[in-house]
Amino acid sequence: MGLFARLQEEPSEESGDRSEIVAGLAFAAGVAAALAAGGDELRDLDALDSFVWIFVTGVVLGFVLYWIVGWALAFVVERLGGGGSRQRTRHVFAFSFLPLVLALVAWLIWAPLLALLAAASLVLLVLGLREVYGWSVARSGAAVVLAVVWLAALGVALLSVLVLLGRPFE
Numbered sequence: 001m002g003l004f005a006r007l008q009e010e011p012s013e014e015s016g017d018r019s020e021i022v023a024g025l026a027f028a029a030g031v032a033a034a035l036a037a038g039g040d041e042l043r044d045l046d047a048l049d050s051f052v053w054i055f056v057t058g059v060v061l062g063f064v065l066y067w068i069v070g071w072a073l074a075f076v077v078e079r080l081g082g083g084g085s086r087q088r089t090r091h092v093f094a095f096s097f098l099p100l101v102l103a104l105v106a107w108l109i110w111a112p113l114l115a116l117l118a119a120a121s122l123v124l125l126v127l128g129l130r131e132v133y134g135w136s137v138a139r140s141g142a143a144v145v146l147a148v149v150w151l152a153a154l155g156v157a158l159l160s161v162l163v164l165l166g167r168p169f170e
Helices: 001-009 013-038 047-079 086-095 099-107 113-133 137-164
Strands: none
Touching: 001 086, 001 113, 001 137, 013 047, 013 086, 013 099, 013 113, 047 086, 086 113, 099 113, 113 137
């Protein structure tokens, strides 16, 4: 799998060039998430409103996916013995978004195809972690599952604090 081979090395001057690709892939993932969240309601909007909604929501969701989920994944990878920087883990995560570049086309054809692209992205993430860190598929999959569990636990803790403060969703 040559896609992740360059990520085995520590970031250098090349990572500056890589950052533009990473930003584009994060935006593609954000657009895919925006299309999935908007669903059929987007088809009811006119073209300009749909474009603006998809663009703005795509930027925000891409940012959240890359930084928050990437942070959680890097946190877990460190604890499972993955060497290297957190940036490398986030870059592996971003390169796993490659199938999501086709999200708009898939959504226009048939919206449930987004789930297939998301599954392909998940498989690519597990394979990327396996290649970059030299792990087994099971260990790489465990890292992904533990990152999701870690984020869910943080979310539950945050909601619990908000409920205890008496301001759940005012």
